[in-house]
Amino acid sequence: MKLIIFIIRGIQVALLLLTALATVVEGAKGIKAEAEANSISSGKLADAEIKNMLRDYIDTDKLGVGLVVGTADEHGTRVISHGKLDDGSNWDVDADTVFEIGSVTKVFTALLLQDMVERGEMKLDDPVEKYLPERVRMPRYEGKQITLLHLATHTSGLPGNPGNLSPRTWRDPDQADYSVEQLYEFLSGYKLRRAPGMQAEYSNVGMELLGHVIALKAGTDYETLMIERICRPLAMDSTRVMLTKELKSRLAVGHAIPGRRVAGMNFPFLPGAGGLHSTANDLLKFVSAYMGVTSSRTSSLMEKAKAFHAVESGGKLMLAWGGDNTIFAHNGGTYGYAAILGFEPRRRRGIVVLSNCRNSAIIDAIWQPLREGRSAKSPRTAPVDPLLYERYVGQYETAEHQILAVRREGDRFLFQWLGLPGHSQRGPSYEMFPQSESVFSNEFWGVQGMFMSGADGPARQLVLTSLGPYSGFKDPIKLRKIPAGVSETPAPVQLDSEMYEGYVGQYRKALLFGLIHVGPTLSISHEMDDLGDHLIASVRGVPGYDTAEFFPVSETSFIVNPITTSDDIRLAFVQNRKSKTTRVKVCWNGRKLSGARISSDGTK
Secondary structure, eight states: OOOOOOOSSOOOOTTTGGOOOTTOOOOOOOOOHHHHHHHHSSSSSHHHHHHHHHHHIIIIIIOOEEEEEEEEETTHHHHHHHBBBTTTOOOOTTOOOEOOOOGHHHHHHHHHHHHHHHTTSSOOTTTGGGGGGGOOOOOOTBBOOOHHHHTTTOOOOOSSSSOOOOOTTTTTTHHHHHHHHHHHHHHHOOOOOTTSSSSSOOOHHHHHHHHHHHHHHSSOOHHHHIIIIITTTTTTTTSSSSOHHHHHTBBBEEETTTTEEEOOOOOOOGGGOOOEEEHHHHHHHHHHHHHHHSSTTTTTHHTTTTOOOOOSSOOEEEEHHHHHHSSSSEEEEOOOOOOEEEETTTTTTTEEEESSSSTTTTHHHHHHHHHBBBBOOOOOOOOOOOOGGGOEEEEOOOOOOOEEEEEEEEEEEEEEESSSTTOOOOOEEEEEESOOOOEEEETTTTTTEEEEEEEEEEEEEEEEOOOSSTOSSSSEEEEEEEOOOOOOOOOOOOHHHHOOOOOOOOEEEEETTTEEEEEEEEEEEEETTTTEEEEEEEEEEEETTOOOEEEEESEEEEOOOOOTTHHHHEEEEOOOTOOEEEEEEETTTTEEEEEEEESSOOOO
C-alpha cells in the first residue's frame, strides 16, 4: 500500500488551483450547522452547494464514481452524497455505504496502542522485539532499539514498504496479503540506515508491525481487538476488516479511474496499516468522539491520544496524526478507493470524505474548505443576465501553456483546468459567480477571475487572483484567449474482448527491415474476470519494471493504471490495412519508443 495522498503527476501551477495539503492550518470562523444548511446569501456553505460540486465532479467532469461527504459539529452530523455504488449501477452511495479507508486505519491502530498503554499492557518506550517471538531479530542501529513510539510516529527507520514483497498477481501489486512470516523474514534481514527517532519517514510496514504486536500482546487478532475496544463503545457497527454478507451488500465497488473497476485490497494477516472498511456514519461517530462533541468510554482515551511525544531528534510528534494539534487529518487510499478524515478541536468541526474511485484528486483538495464552511457564492454577488457569459466562453492559456476552459451551462458559469494540451490532467469544474459584468469569484475555493475585453466586445484576456489559501497559488495568473472551443468531456472507453485479443503478442525494436530484433521484450496479454477485460503489459530486460494493467482511452490507445506507477506510460497500437496489429508505439515519460510485433503469443 502506497502513501495515500494522491498527487497528479507533474503538478502544474494551474492544477494546484484545486489542491490543498492536509497540513495547511488556517483559522476558520465558527458557524452553526443550521445556517450552513439553509443560507447561501449569508456566506455559509449550504448542502445544495456541496451536492452541486459532487454532481459536477461525477456527472459532468466524469472524474469520479461515487462520493460521500460528512460533516460533524456540536449541532450533529450531516451527510451529502452523489454517485453510484458502481458504474452503471442503479444503487446510490449514501451515509451507510461501505468503503475501504486505507491508511485512515493507522489512526485506529494508534488509538489501540494508547488503549494498551492506559491499561498498563504496554509502554510507549518498550522495545518492539519484546513482543515478538525470539526467533525474530529486530533491526537495530548501533545498538539502538526500535520502540512502539517509533512505530506510531513513523520514526522507526523502517522503509515505507518491505523489500520482500512478492505479489502473485498484477491485481495486487502491493501485496495486501503480505504474511506474518514474510514480515518476520524482512525484519530479520533489514539494516537500518539511521538511528530510530532521528527522522520521520512514513512507513506502512511499521504500522503493520505495530498492529501485529498489539494483537499478539492482547492475545487475539487485530479486528477482534478493534471491535471490542473502539468500534463497540462507539456503536461503529459497519467498521470491520473482514466483511459480513450484509456489509458486502453495502460495499461500493472500487475503481482506479471512472469506468475501470479494480479488485479490493484484503488484509488477512497484517491489517494495521490499511485494512479497515467503514462508512460515513461510522467515521462521523469517530470524529465526533475525538472532538469531544459526543461522550463515550473512549473519550478520555482519545484526549490522551492527542498528546505530543518527544523523539530523539528533539521533535515532538503525535501518534499517527501529522501536523500540529490545531487540525487533525489523515487520508487513505487503496487500489480503488480514497478517503480523508479530519477535524479542528477548537472549532469542534469535523469532515469525512469517501470515494470509490482512487484517482479522485478532489478528496484531498476539498476537505479543508469544507471544514471552513464558506459558501462559494459571495454575499456581494451581482444580478447578471446569463447571456452575458457567452462573450467569455472558450479556452484560455497561461504562459506555461496550461489550458483553462470557461463554459456556460444554462444559468451557471464554470471554470475547469484542462492541463497541458494532449495530456489527461483535467481538474474539477467549479462555478464562478458574478461580482460585476467582468469579475467573477468562487469563495469556497478562493478564486477570482477578471475578464478584459477588446474593443469589439469579446474577452481577450483573463486574470486569476487568489482570495485565500485554497486557491493553490499566490501571485495572479494571466491567461490569453486562444482560438479553440470548449471540448466535450471524454467518456470512459469500453472495448469488446475481440479488440483486446487483437493486441496480444510480443513486441521488440526491429532493425534491418525487421530481420533483427533488439532490446527489451514487451509482452501484451488479455485477461478476463468478473470485473471485465484487462490488457496486461509486462517488460523483460528493464530493471524495476514488471507487470501492469493498461486502460483504453480509444480503440487503439491505452494508459497505464495510475495506481500501479507514477510514470506516465502510454501505448498506441498500429494496424495495417487488414486491421491486424503490426506495431506498438510507447510513450514513456515523454520518451518515444516503438516495437514491432514479433509474435501473437503474449505469454512467452
